Amino acid sequence: MNNHKTIVIDLEENEKCRTGQFNELEKSEVSSVLSVKNVSETNRIWNVRVLLADSTGGTDIEEEELIAGEIDAGSQWEHNYAVDIEAPLLVVREVFDTCSEVDTEDPHWAYAFGRANPVEIVLIVKNNSNGVIDNIIVNKTMPEELSQVMVQVSEKGSAEYDEGTKQVFWKDVQVNPGEEARLSITAVGEVEDSEMKSAGELVVSYRAEGQQRSSLDPDMTGLTEFLTGIETAETEPNCWEVTLECSNESDLMVRLDKAQIFLHPEEGGEKQLKVDEKPSFEMEPGQEWTTSFEVKSKSPPKCTQEVVYTPMRVIKKRVLGKIVKEPQPIPVYEIKYTKTFDPPEVSSFDKTPIEVNIDIENVGSASINEIVVEDHLPEDVMPPKKEHVTIWIAGEEYNGPFDLQMEPDNQDPETPHKLTFTIGGLKEIVGELEPGKSVRINYAVMAWKSRPEKEYPSPIHITANIVPPGHATEISSEEGKHEIGVVYKKRRISAKKAINKGAGAGEYSVLLVVENRGEVTVENVKVTDWIPSGFEFVSVEPPEEEPTLSQVEDGTNISWLWTRMNPGDKKKLRVNVRGEGEYERREPKVVSD
Amino acid sequence: MSVLLNPGIWQEEAVTPPDTETKVIIATNEATDALGNATEVATHSKAWILGNEATIERVKEQGGKPWLLHVLRSEEPYEIPGLRVIPYSLKRDDPETGEPMENLGLYLELGKMRVAYLGDSKVRGPFGQFEVDIVIVPIGGDGVFPIKDAVGLCIDAKPKLGIPMRWVSNDQPKKFAKYLDQFAQGVSPLVMEEDQTVETHWAAGNEFRYELS
Structure with a gap:
């Protein structure tokens, strides 16, 4: 080929594609221009016909021959046409991972509220054509909630981040047939609310010189000065x-x-x-x-x-491409909770069952797959058994598996306990917990002789996570937020005593009346009376109230122990003694827990 | 031996049919929700009516036959073949005035079976210390035991069976059963529905068994 001028038949095919939020191809179209360019400076050409023969398949051109007619020097003739395609030459994929610190097969797709989310965005362009694709320019818009944006060094092209426009430019990228190029961007994502966020738009343009999407094989005839x-x-x-x-x-x-x-x-x-x-x-x-x-x-x-x-003519052709990816929505997972005791307070020194209700609401915009509740029970509380824990998910009683770890693993009310409920794998079992839906955990504990001078804090810590799991969002109770209240009920035990002469000489009948006049049950009530020297215990009425006798220096101590006396309970004991001398009176002693 | 306990009238309706056959009727107090139609039942079946003084006086007012009445006194056993009863003076709130009034808690021995029947009691008295096989206890609150005190009694008395009564909402017996199951080791809760019967016995002399219809 010499350097003299030749007519140019030019095929410029523009493929424009739109991909969806998750890289799925939504639309692709090719609008093209076939042009005949008369590059002569002085001579027109005429009777120009573009010959397409049977190469028009896949296009909207119906004729096998296009009449271009007369073309002046330096001018061109154009014909627009469309081409059907299934996929673009360049495939673009964006992987937006909201938690790059946790390795999972699939990327994380939601922000954890209240946390610094370690975001990694990977942009991938793959050449699916048989020729080189160059001039690839990738323009990625970074969302507002991302900071500390770092563009990693790419093996192909050059990339930089413009803080002012919040754009990442990746340019001068060239990809050989079948190969791909990647760019990794890291950032920290922090959200101030749980509204749905956007991952930012992605626009890619490229050029595939010498390639075409149609199968047009044009030729031409024409005349010039000859x-x-x-x-x-x-x-x-x-x-x-x-x-x-x-x-x-x-x-x-x-x-x-x-x-x-x-x-x-x-x-x-x-x-x-x-x-x-x-x-x-x-x-x-x-x-x-x-x-x-x-x-x-x-x-x-x-x-x-x-x-x-x-x-004479030459054929020039190229494909110019543009792919716009719809921004991926990035939801936020956030929870709120309430915890209540029913009753909210108990009487001191009593045993009272308390219903504990923990309601965890998904107040975010992402569906939740796992909830872990760490609930702390103070001492003087008997914890529940797993089989008595009831769980509702989205208003329906949940009968699926869950885990309850109790530390220590016993029901001893004298030690504090930590209960850890894990309700996981919801996606596979009943479906994820959708925004606006709640999980309720209900169980009962037994307040066990709560003391009025003590405090019974019951803090709680809850985490929630998505699938695949990333960093969990968490919420903790404020200090002193959840306490089992103790209502002080006064203890009041009266002990009265009367000494009466018995039927025979030296016989006395001692009447003891012990009564719980307080507002609360008392336990381990020990009543001790004294029988002077010279007298001995004979019997007691009722006979089942057999006392314990112990010798002391100046007589005999006689005592009873009752494990529990409710308010209003009264004990009436008649102790018969026999002996000689004067029966000295001392007041009975009462002690209790 | 058949003993009818507290054939009360609830919501102006007699719980027990007047033609009920029984040998002994015990009302733990004179209030209508305890005494109920005991006089009518006793007249029909020629049964004894047992209760404290106030209860017996109320029965007399209702035309009860004096020769079929017996006053129970606190801690004084009453015994007939097949039945031994020891009443204990407890308290309840008068359903009309709200003032405290006497309610008898009953310790019953029917053969080898020992039963604590708390009637309409608001206090437990000595029942937490008794060794019994069955505790029948009110749980409805409002003048009688609330659930928590009924559960507390069962925890301390450690019967084989804890049977709730006198509830005013359907979740009360469920909670009672749940709490017993959870916090009262060795005590089986038994919530009985209307017209159900339970048969209890000691198998081989030392194994407690029960069957619910």
Whole structure:
């Protein structure tokens, strides 16, 4: 090929694609322009026809031949067409991982409220064509909630982050057939509310020189300034040389495709084809081409010619692409909770069952897969058994698996306990906990002789997570927020004593009346009376209230122990003694827990 | 031996049909929700009516036959073949005035079976210390035991069976059963529905068993 001008048939096919929030291809279309460019500075071309033959499949071109007509020097003729495609040459994928610190097969897709989310965005462009794709420019909009944006060094192209416009530019990327290029961006995501966020738009443009999406295979015919003529010269008497002369008068390259010379006999009759050539001769501007034959004739022979030529053309083609990815919505997972005791307070020194209700509401915009509740029970509280824990999810009683760890693993009310409830795998079991829905945990504890001078804090810590799990969002109770209240009920135990003469000499009947006049049950009530020296215990009424006797220096102590006396309970004991001397009175002693 | 306990009238309706056959009726106090139609039942079945003085006086007012009445006194056993009863003076709130009034808690021995029947009691008295096989206890609150005190009694008395009565909402017996199951080791809660019967016995002399209809 020389450097002279040739007509250009240009195929520029623009593929525009839109991908969805999760990289799925939503729309692809190709709008193209076929143009014939007359690059001549001086010569027009005319009778131009673009020949497409049977290569129009997949396009909206219905004709096999397009009439371009006349094209002035320096001008061009255009024809628009569309092409059906299934996928773009370049495949773009964005992986937005909200928790890059936790390795999982699938990326994390939601922000944890109240945490610094270690975000990693990976942009991938893959060349699915058979040619090189270059001039790839990736423009990624970074969301407002991202800070500390760091663009990692890419093996291909160069990338930088503009803080002002919050844009990442990745440019000068070239990808060979079948290969891909990646860019990793890290940032910290922090959200101030739990409304749905956006991952930011992604726009990619590229150029695939020499490639096309259609199967068009165009050619052309046309005319330009071109001289043809026949010269007849007698070389010997009655012997003629007939020469066909062609001359390219344009500044374009012209290809001579056909040259025929016909001789018309003197005596009449059908013309005779004397020269029939298909030279495919490429003629530079000003270049000539000749062909000749000899013939004997008394008079100058009569000849005509048929010449076919066309301005030479080159085909240029390219695909220009643009892919716009719809921003991925990034929800936020956040929970709130309430914890209540029913009753909220208990009587001191009593045993009272308390219903504990913990309601955890998904107040975020992401569905939750796992909830872990750490509930702390103070001392003087008997913890529940797992089989008595009831759970509701979204208003429905939940009968699926859950885990309850209790530390220490006993029901001893004298030690504090930590209960850890894990309700996980919801997606597989009953479906994730959707925004606005709640989980309720209900169980009962037994307040066990709570003391009025003590405090019974019951703090709680709750975490929630998505699937795949990342950093959990968490919430803790404020200090002193949850306390089991203790209502002080006064303890009041009265002990009265009467000494009466018995039936016989030296016999006495001692009446003891012990009564719980307080507002609360008392336990381990020990009543001790004294029998002076010289007297001995004979019997007690009722007989089942058998006392414990112990000798002391000046007589005998006689005592009873009752494990519990409710308010209003009264004990009436008649102790019969016998002896000699004066029966001295001392007041009975009462002690209790 | 058949003993009818507190054939009360609830919401102006007798709980016990007047033609109920029984040998002994015990009302733990004279209030209508305890005494109920005891006089009518006793007249029909010629049964004894047992109760404290106030209760017996109320029965007399209702036309009860004096020769079928017996006053129970606190801590004085009453015994007939197949039945031994020891009443204990406890308290309840008068359903009309709200003032405290006497309610008898009953310690019953029916053969080898020992039963604590708290009637309409608001206090437990000595019942937490008794060794009994069955505790029948009110749980409705409002003048009688609330759930928590009924559970506390069962925790301390450690019967084999804890049977609730006198509830005013359906979740009360469920809670009672849940709490017993959870906090009263060795005590089986038994919530009985209307017209259900439970049969208890000692198998081989030392194994407590019960069957609910």
